[in-house]
């Protein structure tokens with residue numbers, strides 16, 4: 108009934124499309140969709156049970172969060188009860204004062220006593236209210252802090268596929284908006300509910316003492332108001348969950364449009380993006396309007412019920428008073444306490460509904476905090492037998508990286524990105540993975556980095572399955588230089604040593620810093636990488652120069668060299684290069700190739716994904732693996748493959764690369780002779 112009224116009122120203000128969308132949303136939320144078959148009784152019961160179970164779980168998690176800081180919350184609760192107790196005494200003294208004044212009491216002391224009682228209880232009430240308010244506020248802020256830190260950490264621990272299906276803006280919204288709601292529940296709503304509940308209990312005791320029969324009538328009416336509040340609370344919870352969901356979607360859209368702002372500008376997409384954002388905000392607005400009407404209706408119902416109850420009580424008072432059983436002082440006191448109890452119960456109902464709403468909004472946060480990533484560190488139970496076996500395997504097996512029948516499939520894909528791959532990378536191997544776009548090259552790199560686990564088969568490093576290695580073990584052995592490395596908005600030094608703990612303290616500021624040893628290491632690495640910072644270079648770059656967001660204050664080539672320095676300082680077992688030169692001009696490419704040669708010398712083996720086959724020769728690659736539709740099409744020494752006339756030779760010819768001894772001499776349009784060099788776009792005039 109309430110739903111229909113709200114729906115109608117809201118619909119009147121919305122257009123046709125909005126009306127249809129809102130109706131569908133409400134139907135999905137509260138009514139069974141006619142297009143879906145009706146659930147059986149058992150299914151319905153199971154559904155109700157599971158949603159009750161989820162609700163209970165969320166409540167328990169919230170309570171656990173509240174209980175987190177008992178040293179803070181115990182005094183807060185004590186002050187709350189004391190504050191409520193003093194507040195419930197106030198009407199007693201207040202009505203005593205009024206009785207003295209109204210009756211023209213001759214005894215001044217009686218009035219003074221009532222006034223002192225009123226003053227003292229008011230001061231104590233104010234004191235305890237202040238203390239309670241501050242402590243609950245702190246508790247709420249601490250809960251926010253805990254939840255936010257836990258959520259942020261757990262999100263970072265999630266597997267790469269999780270980020271494929273959850274946009275950054277969506278997660279940011281969970282981290283900010285949803286967590287704020289949790290803090291509000293603790294610092295405000297729970298605080299108010301408990302205070303009002305305590306006041307209600309103390310007030311009820313006074314009521315019972317004054318006139319028990321009338322008090323029972325008041326309680327019956329209050330029970331009725333409580334039922335209305337509970338119904339409204341349930342309605343609000345479901346709505347709030349949906350509204351938060353819509354805000355998260357909206358936030359994801361905004362995040363995408365900001366991060367893609369250059370493309371948006373270049374392709375004149377402002378109105379497209381703005382429309383998308385407006386539409387998602389509009390969906391949320393519709394539900395918020397429903398929330399507002401629901402609140403208004405609830406207020407109307409509960410206030411009307413209360414007014415009716417007050418009239419009824421007054422009538423009863425009149426009847427009892429007529430029989431001479433209720434003196435004026437008692438009547439005043441009873442009416443004061445009736446109002447006091449009614450106000451408290453009303454506020455409990457109001458805040459209860461808000462708590463329900465916040466629980467609905469925060470349930471997703473708890474789901475995310477407790478989400479277990481599908482790619483995670485192994486549980487570290489040391490098994491000496493397994494360790495001996497692994498060491499034995501390392502001795503027997505010369506492979507640094509070994510892929511055995513390895514199949515990789517993304518959750519969002521219905522076919523494998525890599526199928527049954529068998530590949531060994533041994534000591535001193537310099538391997539290039541080549542193949543057409545979409546053949547699975549990057550997927551191989553991501554699997555070696557353990558961003559994804561193979562769905563079958565294994566990938567191991569020095570005889571140890573990657574699944575049995577922790578993230579930190581993998582990171583200290585395998586380093587990647589990406590095609591377009593993104594840098595953190597910190598100093599060059601911090602970027603190169605990213606992930607390595609600071610080992611010294613600045614005596615002046617007390618901040619953690621890197622020691623001189625580390626600074627020397629980074630200076631050497633940057634110099635080897637072709638970005639010297641020793642003598643003041645032309646660019647004015649120093650170790651402590653801060654680079655912009657993503658490294659935007661550096662050129663692509665400079666960013667690449669910082670990334671190479673990052674690899675150089677780590678002396679990794681395996682160096683992975685992802686299209687290391689494809690984003691660079693020929694001058695930067697030369698510098699980067701030199702830097703990569705230095706980095707490669709510091710590793711046991713190197714694996715590079717590349718489209719630009721010229722770099723295969725310049726980096727001294729000894730093995731080329733050609734991928735085609737997720738399978739190894741051919742592999743071998745690059746010069747042998749060039750001569751064999753297979754897939755690699757064909758790819759190379761497309762880029763003007765021929766076997767070394769068979770480099771053809773060609774004549775260009777002006778009659779000059781030139782050799783098609785390693786890089787297709789570079790014609791070196793033959794002297």
Ligand SMILES: Nc1ncnc2c1ncn2[C@@H]1O[C@H](COP(=O)(O)OP(=O)(O)OP(=O)(O)O)[C@@H](O)[C@H]1O
Nearest residue numbers: 271517519520524543544545546547548549550551
């Ligand atoms: N995160 C992902 N989720 C779902 N499918 C993916 C994902 N990444 C890649 N794919 C799919 O896996 C297949 C192999 O992609 P991959 O990126 O490994 O190819 P590639 O050889 O590196 O291509 P390119 O040379 O264009 O970078 C493609 O069909 C691609 O659509």
